[in-house]
Amino acid sequence: MSNRVIKILVPAISIILGLLVGAVVMLFSGYDPVAGYIALWNGIFGDSYAIGETIRQISPYILAGLAVAFAFRTGLFNIGVEGQLMVGWFASAYVGAAFELPMYIHLPFALLAAALAGALWGLVPGILKATLRVHEVIVTIMMNYVALHVVNALIKTVSGGSYKTDKIQPTASLRSEFLSNLTDYSTLHFGIFVALAMVIVMWFILEKTKTGFELKSVGFNQNASHYSGMNVNKNIILSMVISGAFAGLGGAMEGLGTFGSMTNQGGFTGIGFDGIAVALLGANSPLGVIFGASLFGSLKYGANNMPNAASIPLEIVSIVIALIIFFVACGYIIRVALERLNKKKEAK
Amino acid sequence: MRQRPDQSGLCCEKSTEENDRLKGFYTKEPFIVFILIAKYKEKLLYEEVKPLEYVIEMLNITKQFGNFRANDNITLQLGKGEIHALLGENGAGKTTLMNVLFGLYQPEEGEIRVNGKKVNITSPNVANDLGIGMVHQHFMLVENLTVTENIILGNEPKKMGIVNSKAAAKKVAEISKTYGLNVDPYAKIEDISVGMQQRVEILKTLYRGANILIFDEPTASLTPQEIQELIGIMKKLITEGKSIILITHKLQEIMDVSDRVTVIRKGQGIGTVVTSETNPEELATLMVGRQVTFKTEKGPANPQEDVLSIENLVVVDYRGVEKVKGLNLSVRKGEIVGLAGIDGNGQSELIEAIAGLRKVKSGKITINSKDITSLKTRKITESGLGHIPQDRHKHGLVLDFSVGYNAALQEYYHPPYSKNGLMHYDVVSEKAKKIIEEYDVRTQGEHELARALSGGNQQKLIIGREVSRDPDLLIAALPTRGLDVGAIEFIHKRLIEQRDKGKAVFLISFELDEVMNVSDRIAVIHDGQIVDTVIPSETTEKELGLLMAGHSKEAKVGADRDV
Numbered sequence: 001m002s003n004r005v006i007k008i009l010v011p012a013i014s015i016i017l018g019l020l021v022g023a024v025v026m027l028f029s030g031y032d033p034v035a036g037y038i039a040l041w042n043g044i045f046g047d048s049y050a051i052g053e054t055i056r057q058i059s060p061y062i063l064a065g066l067a068v069a070f071a072f073r074t075g076l077f078n079i080g081v082e083g084q085l086m087v088g089w090f091a092s093a094y095v096g097a098a099f100e101l102p103m104y105i106h107l108p109f110a111l112l113a114a115a116l117a118g119a120l121w122g123l124v125p126g127i128l129k130a131t132l133r134v135h136e137v138i139v140t141i142m143m144n145y146v147a148l149h150v151v152n153a154l155i156k157t158v159s160g161g162s163y164k165t166d167k168i169q170p171t172a173s174l175r176s177e178f179l180s181n182l183t184d185y186s187t188l189h190f191g192i193f194v195a196l197a198m199v200i201v202m203w204f205i206l207e208k209t210k211t212g213f214e215l216k217s218v219g220f221n222q223n224a225s226h227y228s229g230m231n232v233n234k235n236i237i238l239s240m241v242i243s244g245a246f247a248g249l250g251g252a253m254e255g256l257g258t259f260g261s262m263t264n265q266g267g268f269t270g271i272g273f274d275g276i277a278v279a280l281l282g283a284n285s286p287l288g289v290i291f292g293a294s295l296f297g298s299l300k301y302g303a304n305n306m307p308n309a310a311s312i313p314l315e316i317v318s319i320v321i322a323l324i325i326f327f328v329a330c331g332y333i334i335r336v337a338l339e340r341l342n343k344k345k346e347a348k
Numbered sequence: 349m350r351q352r353p354d355q356s357g358l359c360c361e362k363s364t365e366e367n368d369r370l371k372g373f374y375t376k377e378p379f380i381v382f383i384l385i386a387k388y389k390e391k392l393l394y395e396e397v398k399p400l401e402y403v404i405e406m407l408n409i410t411k412q413f414g415n416f417r418a419n420d421n422i423t424l425q426l427g428k429g430e431i432h433a434l435l436g437e438n439g440a441g442k443t444t445l446m447n448v449l450f451g452l453y454q455p456e457e458g459e460i461r462v463n464g465k466k467v468n469i470t471s472p473n474v475a476n477d478l479g480i481g482m483v484h485q486h487f488m489l490v491e492n493l494t495v496t497e498n499i500i501l502g503n504e505p506k507k508m509g510i511v512n513s514k515a516a517a518k519k520v521a522e523i524s525k526t527y528g529l530n531v532d533p534y535a536k537i538e539d540i541s542v543g544m545q546q547r548v549e550i551l552k553t554l555y556r557g558a559n560i561l562i563f564d565e566p567t568a569s570l571t572p573q574e575i576q577e578l579i580g581i582m583k584k585l586i587t588e589g590k591s592i593i594l595i596t597h598k599l600q601e602i603m604d605v606s607d608r609v610t611v612i613r614k615g616q617g618i619g620t621v622v623t624s625e626t627n628p629e630e631l632a633t634l635m636v637g638r639q640v641t642f643k644t645e646k647g648p649a650n651p652q653e654d655v656l657s658i659e660n661l662v663v664v665d666y667r668g669v670e671k672v673k674g675l676n677l678s679v680r681k682g683e684i685v686g687l688a689g690i691d692g693n694g695q696s697e698l699i700e701a702i703a704g705l706r707k708v709k710s711g712k713i714t715i716n717s718k719d720i721t722s723l724k725t726r727k728i729t730e731s732g733l734g735h736i737p738q739d740r741h742k743h744g745l746v747l748d749f750s751v752g753y754n755a756a757l758q759e760y761y762h763p764p765y766s767k768n769g770l771m772h773y774d775v776v777s778e779k780a781k782k783i784i785e786e787y788d789v790r791t792q793g794e795h796e797l798a799r800a801l802s803g804g805n806q807q808k809l810i811i812g813r814e815v816s817r818d819p820d821l822l823i824a825a826l827p828t829r830g831l832d833v834g835a836i837e838f839i840h841k842r843l844i845e846q847r848d849k850g851k852a853v854f855l856i857s858f859e860l861d862e863v864m865n866v867s868d869r870i871a872v873i874h875d876g877q878i879v880d881t882v883i884p885s886e887t888t889e890k891e892l893g894l895l896m897a898g899h900s901k902e903a904k905v906g907a908d909r910d911v
Contacts, residue, residue, distance in 0.1 A: 210766045213753070220748040227705060227735070227743040228757040229726025 006338050010331045011291075017334070018324030025319055026312065035310040036320070043305025044298045050305075052183025055192050056258060058297030060085070062195035063250030064275025065282060065289040066202050067118075067243045072284045073206060074239040075219025080125060080140025081247040082272025083147030084118035086265065088248025090151045091117035092255035093262040094158055096168030106171040111194065111252050118248020119241045121147060126240030130233035136240065144268065152264050163264040174257035189257035196290075198246060203286040205242070215239050247272065274300075281328055299324060401428045402464070403560055403591050404449070404480075409458035411444055416792055418444040419455070422617035424593075424610045426560065431582060431592045433606035433623070435599075435635055437832045438804025439790045441615040442595045446562050449593075450482050451475040481553025485564040487545050489537045496520050496533040499552045523554050528584050543574035550581065561585065562593045567601060568830055579605050597635070597832035599628040613637055636834035644837070646844045649868035651683035654717075655732075655821045655852035656702070661711035663697040671697040673876035674711070679821065684843060684853040686867030686884075688860065690896050694876035695856050696738060699825050703735045704728040705743070715821055729758060734819030736810055736827050738856070744810045745798045752780035752794035755813050787812035788838070804835045815842055822846055825856040840866050860889050874898040 023033035044054050064081050071078035078084075092114035099106060125139035159165050174189040182188075206212040218225045218235040226232050250271065255262055278296050282288025299321045306317045327334075404426040411419040418441045426432045436442045447453045449460065451469040459466055462478050469475050475482075489498050496517040504511045517533040524531045529547045537545060546566060553561055563582075567575045582592055582605055594606060602609055603623065611618040611634040618634050632640040656679040663672040671694040679685045689695055700706035702713055704725040713721045715731045729735075737743035745754050756765050756776040764775045780794035787808045791801055798806060811827065824843060828836040843866060847853050857863050863870055864884050871881045872895040880895050 208770055210761060210769050210771055213760055213766075213771055217746050217749065217753075217757070221742075221746045223742045224744065224746045224757070226725060227703070227737060229724065229729055229761075 018327035022320035039309035043302030049184035052186030052188035059191040061293035065278030067246035068279035071243040083144035084247035088114035088118040088251025092252035096172030097166040114252035115245040122240040122244020126237035405461040439802035479559040481558025652681040686863035689873035732820035734814035738825035747799040755780035783812035
């Protein structure tokens with residue numbers, strides 16, 4: 001077995017193992033795993049509508065994953081993606097509704113507003129970390145709560161006491177009749193292209209630019225970076241700002257694409273937290289994030305079909321999905337096992 | 349050279365004696381000789397083939413990483429009750445070989461025998477069971493646990509599920525007494541000295557029943573006095589029936605303690621010699637593969653105007669305590685100034701202040717008459733400073749960056765390495781390749797992580813990066829720490845080369861030999877001040893030692909020398 005074969009085999013085996021253990025759980029709870037998995041499959045790939053919705057679900061996951069991965073690569077742990085995403089969502093929905101501009105200005109403006117809002121939410125922990133050495137994990141977690149309640153208050157304010165912002169102008173919408181028609185009137189929108197573009201942007205910043213060189217250097221070794229004349233504090237702040245901007249754009253996927261408005265949030269969306277897992281599944285690389293987000297997005301959306309088509313309760317579905325993700329995250333163990341097997345074969 | 353009277357049974361000595369006797373007979377009486385040969389044949393052969401009782405035999409070991417042969421056909425045989433030195437340059441493959449023995453790596457070829465039996469050491473646990481213990485260079489101790497707790501960690505004696513540390517402490521105390529280790533079983537690791545921490549590591553292996561101890565560069569972090577103590581302990585271990593493999597590149601240590609030496613060079617076994625039949629020069633030649641000069645060759649200095657000048661400098665450490673107390677110093681074009689002093693007398697703070705890594709409290713530093721006091725690090729670098737930092741892992745390198753990225757660490761931000769905010773990694777690679785070649789950095793290529801390089805090669809990479817920028821002032825802080833003779837010679841040559849080009853070189857070292865050999869002037873620092881400046885040819889180690897201890901006026905010989 002060559003390394004390449006192992007690389008492809010590992011995720012495949014992980015998913016199969018997850019499915020098997022998930023099946024056992026369904027069996028023991030008295031449900032038909034075969035019917036369950038057929039329902040899951042149909043929920044993801046069953047028809048063009050399902051495919052459209054799945055892709056739509058993947059877009060914010062990609063951006064949330066990028067946000068976490070970018071911070072990770074530059075030595076920071078951004079748990080505040082959830083909050084950054086929420087303020088981004090609100091900013092995009094507000095700008096989308098409040099202004100009347102031609103589309104080629106309005107849409108970029110609304111996206112930019114989302115990115116800036118997310119960046120601002122990243123700036124605070126960045127500054128605190130750089131100047132006072134306050135750990136970013138603590139600040140970003142707390143900033144999530146601040147975001148949740150500030151956003152809810154703002155929704156009330158801008159909508160004049162309502163629980164929902166106004167519908168965005170069509171000039172700010174990411175929705176596309178073409179994509180929608182293509183996928184049997186799903187809510188698929190142009191957001192996926194924004195997300196994929198950002199994948200390239202992240203790769204470009206890290207691998208091609210001088211800023212990326214500095215960000216990575218500071219992430220690995222602040223002392224040596226200081227020694228070589230880099231501005232360590234500036235780079236810490238910049239890292240959080242860029243990370244926050246990615247998260248903010250993730251919010252715009254919801255604000256300008258899926259929902260076209262923002263409703264009062266009873267709690268966290270969960271996308272930001274799932275972004276941590278997405279980044280880890282993708283080994284913090286831009287391409288890996290696409291893989292992680294695809295897995296998360298499709299399972300999340302496809303699972304909705306399991307209660308309907310196979311009458312498996314939502315709780316069991318959650319367990320099954322969690323198991324699959326668990327096994328993928330354990331890919332390392334499977335790789336070690338495969339390599340052992342390989343060695344034994346060679347020895348014979 | 350020291351003889352070892354207590355050492356008997358060494359192969360070559362005995363069999364030569366036997367041969368001489370035989371030769372004598374041979375010339376006199378052929379017939380008797382015939383009988384004698386027949387009689388002695390068995391014994392002779394036996395002596396030739398198995399002169400010592402070997403506890404460890406590593407025969408023709410080859411270990412390969414990808415295309416790189418870290419160990420190529422190396423044989424090492426450790427006799428019972430022997431201190432066997434394993435000598436080689438940084439990156440020659442010493443540690444790899446020992447990791448093979450300790451079960452961390454599996455060799456591609458060759459076999460290992462313990463007490464004559466072929467064994468397959470698949471993990472450190474197997475090695476432990478075979479009685480092989482390793483005293484690592486970097487101690488593996490939990491700081492806030494006691495000595496006993498550290499020793500029993502992972503192997504706790506239990507009484508009804510509760511750790512019985514009392515019994516363990518008693519055993520630890522016993523072993524400590526037997527071998528003269530003088531370790532308090534109840535002391536916390538964080539409270540004891542580095543030398544004692546090392547003895548705890550030794551205790552750990554003994555507690556687990558090791559008969560064969562591997563010491564990986566044990567003296568690297570010890571003071572001279574602690575080194576003497578360690579040598580005593582090693583000898584004590586031998587008299588108690590243990591056998592020792594000593595990994596080192598320090599020739600004097602080998603001459604002092606070892607019985608035999610196995611030399612490896614660039615992954616290949618060069619051979620095994622008996623210590624009493626060799627000398628440091630020969631060992632150095634075997635290790636490096638060419639003649640090595642211990643005394644640095646250099647012409648007279650031709651100093652000109654000041655490059656670095658420091659006036660009334662005061663620097664405080666992180667606690668706010670003054671470490672540099674009104675220091676005055678100058679380094680001129682075309683000279684090497686050595687800073688001699690005992691560690692902790694303000695050297696680190698002084699260098700960091702010059703390099704802009706630490707704020708200056710008061711005073712003035714100029715480079716080429718430009719005031720650089722408390723400027724940003726990069727501004728100072730651009731004023732003509734090259735800085736080989738004291739701690740290569742903390743400041744010198746980004747270990748998780750590739751060799752290439754590290755080679756560009758000081759220059760990445762300007763053309764041709766980057767233009768308009770974009771990196772030109774092809775130029776970076778070119779630069780790295782040049783440094784790798786010119787400074788003989790042994791690496792698998794510019795894409796390898798700096799972390800994977802051995803210490804000496806990491807240092808050569810830093811020196812290559814700093815010297816190749818051709819700075820007006822080169823600060824070299826402990827540039828040869830932990831390096832082998834070949835690398836030290838190389839680095840000294842480079843420093844002198846810079847001097848001869850008309851650059852100023854400021855060398856900081858704790859090694860008196862180095863300061864005496866390389867410098868044109870020696871400034872002695874004590875308690876944050878320069879107590880005196882002396883000329884190497886006009887001083888002695890004794891005088892320097894006294895100055896370093898702060899006895900400036902009393903010990904000073906001759907007229908006043910300006911600072």
